[in-house]
Amino acid sequence: MPSKHKVRILAIGDIVGRTGRNILSSKLQGIIEINKIDFVIANGENASGGISITPEGVYELLSMGVNVITTGNHIWDKSDILKIIDDEKSLIRPANFPESNRGRGFNIYKYRGINICVINLQGRVHMTPIDCPFRKFDQIYEEVNTKADIIIIDFHAEATSEKKALGWYVDGRASCIFGTHTHVQTSDETILPGGTGYITDIGMTGAFDSVIGMDKDDSIVKFLTQTKIKYRVAKGNPGINGIIATINGNGTTENITRLIEK
Numbered sequence: 001m002p003s004k005h006k007v008r009i010l011a012i013g014d015i016v017g018r019t020g021r022n023i024l025s026s027k028l029q030g031i032i033e034i035n036k037i038d039f040v041i042a043n044g045e046n047a048s049g050g051i052s053i054t055p056e057g058v059y060e061l062l063s064m065g066v067n068v069i070t071t072g073n074h075i076w077d078k079s080d081i082l083k084i085i086d087d088e089k090s091l092i093r094p095a096n097f098p099e100s101n102r103g104r105g106f107n108i109y110k111y112r113g114i115n116i117c118v119i120n121l122q123g124r125v126h127m128t129p130i131d132c133p134f135r136k137f138d139q140i141y142e143e144v145n146t147k148a149d150i151i152i153i154d155f156h157a158e159a160t161s162e163k164k165a166l167g168w169y170v171d172g173r174a175s176c177i178f179g180t181h182t183h184v185q186t187s188d189e190t191i192l193p194g195g196t197g198y199i200t201d202i203g204m205t206g207a208f209d210s211v212i213g214m215d216k217d218d219s220i221v222k223f224l225t226q227t228k229i230k231y232r233v234a235k236g237n238p239g240i241n242g243i244i245a246t247i248n249g250n251g252t253t254e255n256i257t258r259l260i261e262k
């Protein structure tokens, strides 16, 4: 994967509802300038009302300066997204959903002559048992390897073991793989021996006085009663979680740091 010069990638953890969109809107341009960011990837699976993302949510994030929106298990929860999911190339959904599903699971984006491939995959442990994310990566890698200078993966998964295993599996092939979905940032960011940047989960963008972005009282009621309830998006103590990765001219990660912005 020979590329021409270094690229600074910012990856933003699951944006939860209006609280997440508002804090991102107020801070993103500043973060981009201070950290000399070239390319922004944001997980938007919870951006609209805390569950899924609407076309309006997609355009709002893109207008803030996000280049690519990745998603996850909530992508299908609001059917409005189907209006744009086939045509909006800046929006991707987990690639290992069965073939007949709408939308795309990866895409190659041009940045100053550099081809950046972003792949979205989803785990299967304690989640819907969709196609194998490991074999799906192999298949995509075969297709994009000669075209892409940089390969970035958002692995949307629950189990730390599955995330660690996929990290090792793609080491030396992907430039960087970061986890999403748990909404809790892990402190295990590292560069694997083959040069792949890795972190188990980059965290969440939304209210931190919450239970993973949703109203804490709603969540407590849910655990106490064990009945289905409608969660409200939390508002208190908003912040941004993510990572910044510097990708080298040879397509490997030179540096990976966690971002916590309040």
Ligand SMILES: [Fe+2]
Binding pocket: 014, 045, 046, 072, 181, 182, 183
């Ligand atoms: Fe999420």
Ligand SMILES: [Fe+2]
Binding pocket: 045, 072, 073, 074, 156, 180, 181
């Ligand atoms: Fe998720």
